[in-house]
Amino acid sequence: MSEIKLVIGNKRYSSWSLRGWLALKTSGIKFEEVLVPLYRETSHAELKIANPLAPPKVPSLKIRDKAIWDTLAICEFAAEQATEVALWPTDTFVRAHARSVVAEMHSSFMALRDYIPMDLSKKISYGQLPGDVESDILRIFEIWRGCRSRYAGAGPFLFGELSLADIFFAPVAVRLYSHSVPLDEVCQSYFDTLWALPEFQDWRAAAEQEEWVIGNANEYTVQ
Incomplete structure (x- = not known):
């Protein structure tokens, strides 16, 4: 089990989750993905369980007993820890x-x-x-x-x-x-x-497999 966990929302819909996920993936950092479907009555509680030290929002990063929850901060962390690419230009x-x-x-x-x-x-x-x-x-x-x-x-x-x-x-x-x-x-x-x-x-392929589809008034149907 990885010491780094990235909590994300639905891959079809969560734009900020996509940014955090891509930053970690392209950086070469090893992490565990925790997907919490959004817009459900239980989403708030599930997000708090997934990352107790972070606000109930996505994405958030759990690193042992520490938390990072702003997307830009997560991306900066990925850039600093990157092992395979430089995510900021060197000049x-x-x-x-x-x-x-x-x-x-x-x-x-x-x-x-x-x-x-x-x-x-x-x-x-x-x-x-x-x-x-x-x-x-x-x-x-x-x-x-x-x-x-x-x-x-x-x-x-x-x-x-x-x-x-x-x-x-x-x-x-x-x-x-x-x-x-x-x-x-x-x-x-x-x-x-x-x-x-x-x-x-890879993200788009996974999104196609999700069973949750948001209809009117942010209500789910399940495929």
Whole structure:
């Protein structure tokens, strides 16, 4: 049994869980996954049992008798403990740029989050979106194009090599995919790179096997 446990929510729906999980998976850290289905009467109690020192939210990390429960803090822990990759760029300026992008993703784009929740079971045709949602998407595309223009020579991800910036945009890729949002050539190329990340593929494959499907009013049906 691992001394490190990551408590996550449903893989179909939990965007913040996806970020924490990808950070640990790509870092090479060995951990035990504890999945607590959300939006149930028992979810709160189950989360407290899974990680008593953390608030009842996902993701949270339990390391023996210690707890980390903010997604960015979990990702920073993964970057510091990584054994297989560097999850932050090594160059000082590039790392600061990547941190700026992650911080913006961490705190912004509320219209997109509210209007298009992450849902790996959904795929609909593109239709006109509210203006504030479109503005969020345009800003995201601006970030993607700017990073790819500056760092394309270093690799296919936002800052060349895989970093926490890419991990933070993984749920955004799901949102764009679920609503068939059209992408220009640069953004499509980056989307394809992120979508093909093996760990991201593993998460999506596991999500397809989940039996819980959220319907109206956050009520579950079971497949």
